[in-house]
Amino acid sequence: MNRQATHEEMERTRTTFHQLLDDASEADLRRPTDGTRWTNEQLLFHMLFGYILIRPLLVLMRIFGRLPRGGGRAFARLLDAGTRPFDVVNYLGPLGAAKVLGRRRMGTVFDRVIAGLHRRLDAEREADLALGMHYPTRWDPFFRDVMTVADLYRYPTRHFDFHRRQLTVGQ
Template identity: 50%
Template sequence: MRGERTMADYQRACRELDAYLARATPAQLKARSAGTRWNNEELLFHMVFGFMVVQALVPLVKMVSRLPRPWGRAFARTLNAATVPFDIVNFWGSRAAALVFNHRRMSRKMHATTRQLTAALEGESPASLARCMDFPGRWDPFFQPSMALADVYAYPTLHFDFHARQLSLGADG
């Protein structure tokens, strides 16, 4: 079942985050990541933030998927039109939030968020997981033009794994 795989991926991401945080030195956390403008600590928070975003997306998908399809498409087009401001908020928001959910606090946030997502996912029916919504594909490479709720639940580990390859924590990080 896809939900079981998604929940296992949540657990794996938690273990990997904990390992990164346990091994990274303060200098490695402050070093620039590979291929982003964030340092490693900011990028690690951004990876956690992907899970937090899903907490907001789940009710949104449930609501928008009930609207007439043209309305959902218009909503996605409107969000795509706002890509530049979204990118600015995404960058600076992750940078600022990493000051609060820094290396000492982000693991707790990740574990709490994935516990909440797991509980929500376990309560979903197959019909609910199949509900679809049009997405702003320009916002994220893992957003497809249309995504089922099951895809939304699976999204944060795709996002996490992608950004994990951009960490520059070194051989011992």
């Protein structure tokens, strides 16, 4: 894994996130996105949430990544079976969370989360970066059947870049 490249990508998204928040008018934030049922503000929260999820996903990885492959595969299948409830929660969460946090706090939380991910990534041993487990591939197009710790650190940036194209800020 190229840690430096991962750090640079996280910093690029942090800068982009702040630019989006700073440049968006209130009307921009309320505008619908392209290809989702969210407003720009709600999608911005969802993009932030992709980074917030990494810490709990790393905990799951450390548990299930050390189990026999069959245990992790069964867990991933169980999660895939729960895709519909996951999709509902995934959709509803940003509806209120974006309003509760607001523009300024979303930026502050994004900074804090990125700083924490930088520290954690720097503390990872090479062997830990290779630890892998099965993932629920129906939950997200960027989840693969087997993902490593290194993959998890790269995941939220891919998620961010995908959703960035759906924003209609400034249009």
